[in-house]
Amino acid sequence: MNLHSKDFGKDFIWGVSSSAYQTEGAHDVDLKGFSIWDEFSNQKKKIAKNHNGNVACHFYHHYSDDLKLMQSMGIKNFRFSISWARILPNGHGVVNLKGVDFYNRLINHCLELGITPWITLYHWDLPLELEKKGGWTNRDIVRWFTEYVSVCVKSFGDRVKNWMVLNEPLVFTGAGYFLGIHAPGKKGLSNFLAAVHHVTLCQAEGARVIRNLLPDANIGTTFSSSHVDPYTNSEKDIEAARKVDVLLNRLFIEPALGMSYPFKKMPLINRIEKYMKADDEKLLVFDFDFIGVQNYTREVVKHSLFTPFFKASIVKAEKRNVPLTAMNWEIYPEGIYHVLKLYNEYPGIKKIYITENGAAFHDEPVNGKVNDLKRINFYKGYLQQVLRAKQEGVKVEGYFSWSFTDNFEWAEGYSPRFGLVYVDFENQQRIIKESAYWFKNFLTVPHKVTKPHSVW
Ligand code: FCB
Numbered sequence: 001m002n003l004h005s006k007d008f009g010k011d012f013i014w015g016v017s018s019s020a021y022q023t024e025g026a027h028d029v030d031l032k033g034f035s036i037w038d039e040f041s042n043q044k045k046k047i048a049k050n051h052n053g054n055v056a057c058h059f060y061h062h063y064s065d066d067l068k069l070m071q072s073m074g075i076k077n078f079r080f081s082i083s084w085a086r087i088l089p090n091g092h093g094v095v096n097l098k099g100v101d102f103y104n105r106l107i108n109h110c111l112e113l114g115i116t117p118w119i120t121l122y123h124w125d126l127p128l129e130l131e132k133k134g135g136w137t138n139r140d141i142v143r144w145f146t147e148y149v150s151v152c153v154k155s156f157g158d159r160v161k162n163w164m165v166l167n168e169p170l171v172f173t174g175a176g177y178f179l180g181i182h183a184p185g186k187k188g189l190s191n192f193l194a195a196v197h198h199v200t201l202c203q204a205e206g207a208r209v210i211r212n213l214l215p216d217a218n219i220g221t222t223f224s225s226s227h228v229d230p231y232t233n234s235e236k237d238i239e240a241a242r243k244v245d246v247l248l249n250r251l252f253i254e255p256a257l258g259m260s261y262p263f264k265k266m267p268l269i270n271r272i273e274k275y276m277k278a279d280d281e282k283l284l285v286f287d288f289d290f291i292g293v294q295n296y297t298r299e300v301v302k303h304s305l306f307t308p309f310f311k312a313s314i315v316k317a318e319k320r321n322v323p324l325t326a327m328n329w330e331i332y333p334e335g336i337y338h339v340l341k342l343y344n345e346y347p348g349i350k351k352i353y354i355t356e357n358g359a360a361f362h363d364e365p366v367n368g369k370v371n372d373l374k375r376i377n378f379y380k381g382y383l384q385q386v387l388r389a390k391q392e393g394v395k396v397e398g399y400f401s402w403s404f405t406d407n408f409e410w411a412e413g414y415s416p417r418f419g420l421v422y423v424d425f426e427n428q429q430r431i432i433k434e435s436a437y438w439f440k441n442f443l444t445v446p447h448k449v450t451k452p453h454s455v456w
Contacts, residue, residue: 003175003380003383003384005389012397014076014077014398015400016078017401017404018078018081018404019081020123022123022408023057023407024057024340026055029352030102032374033088034086034128035083035085035127036125036184037130038054038085040184041183047356047380047413050413057406057425057428058428060451063105065407067106073420074444075115078117078118079120081125084126084148087100087152089129092130092147103156107159108159116162119156120164120251121152121165121166121206124167124171124172124183125183135186136177136194136199139275146209153213161216163219164222166206167205168197168294169252170248177191181411196251196269197272203252203256203286205285207286207304208286211379216406217313220288221288222290222292222356223253224306225343226295226448228244228295228298228301231300232302232315240303240304244301256286258286267338268309270439287348291352291353292344292356293396294354294356294402295382296356297325300320325416327359327360331378333382336357337386337388340354340394340396341392344393344395353399354396354398358418359374363375370431376434402418403420404419406421406425420433420435
């Protein structure tokens with residue numbers, strides 16, 4: 001069946017996603033402060049091949065050409081993030097007008113080209129100065145974060161209606177404060193739980209700042225989400241899968257909806273109470289206009305006695321004889337259908353956008369072309385499942401592909417390529433991949449065929 005954007009209805013929002021650290025480069029220009037990612041990725045052996053984001057896609061200098069390319073592909077919505085340390089080099093206090101100016105130029109250029117900007121306020125690049133004071137483990141971050149949000153909304157809110165408070169809180173707290181494989185490289189349950197609570201507070205407090213300053217804003221926040229299946233039908237595996245589902249999909253949304261942390265389903269995180277003050281439960285709640293669901297794969301989980309805390313472990317996709325992307329993530333289109341259903345079941349969620357979905361493959365230009373058929377098939381398969389959910393009444397109203405260009409893929413460096421547009425990181429040349437042409441075609445509204453006048 002030939003899928004077309006019009007099948008999703010005329011008001012459905014289509015766009016592409018990116019983030020500041022993964023694309024901007026220019027890590028030390030125009031008075032920008034360093035972020036935890038500047039520091040982490042410039043250490044040895046933290047990132048594959050010792051890559052870093054110092055230059056990335058040079059988006060800071062290249063944004064105008066990239067936006068024109070985006071426009072030529074028929075893309076009308078662009079989700080990008082703001083680098084906190086460009087705006088407030090110390091995390092709080094003095095505002096860097098050159099940083100504000102960059103985002104003003106970026107936003108204005110989007111609008112000139114008919115592209116609607118969607119801002120993510122926090123996509124993982126915490127100002128390093130704040131990390132020196134404990135970062136997300138320090139409750140003062142609520143003050144720092146709300147100050148930052150307020151500067152952004154006052155600077156850009158006259159032109160930007162769509163705001164996302166956080167990008168994937170579980171990933172940046174889990175990888176950055178529990179496993180230590182992302183910046184700032186901290187480990188352990190105490191760091192993790194303190195960070196989780198302060199992040200969840202900021203999720204709601206940041207949203208309240210936007211609401212107060214911009215009552216008509218469309219306010220959301222985004223979550224990483226993966227459908228979870230048990231490895232076997234044994235009770236132990238089913239129980240392990242349930243715990244992992246709580247952790248991966250429900251930990252940050254339930255307190256925002258007024259359901260508190262999912263304690264009962266997972267007693268271990270009870271320990272988070274240590275970081276909570278008397279009225280915190282209420283402060284965690286915010287009535288978001290939308291939830292951004294980000295999905296790539298599914299997880300298969302089995303009981304594991306030796307895994308500390310969770311007693312559950314993920315059965316790697318490489319061991320399951322399933323189709324894989326270059327990240328070794330299983331290609332599992334039905335997964336996006338299931339996570340849409342999962343979020344749709346919460347009565348408090350009003351509207352869902354897929355704010356990230358896409359795949360990395362080993363793309364190589366041949367005679368100036370990148371023929372990424374696998375990516376086209378990935379998009380077709382996943383979009384079909386989004387449509388299936390929509391047709392069953394799920395309130396999904398938009399879809400953003402990850403990502404517009406290839407970029408810096410965190411701990412994996414530049415090898416995994418997620419873009420619709422290929423980037424040659426040696427010379428910053430762009431090549432429009434076949435998947436981008438496919439996407440353009442998918443988005444293009446067919447002209448109405450009018451009957452030709454009869455000619456005498
Ligand atoms: C998500 C991140 C995004 C990108 C994709 C592949 O977890 O939000 O920045 O790295 O994965």
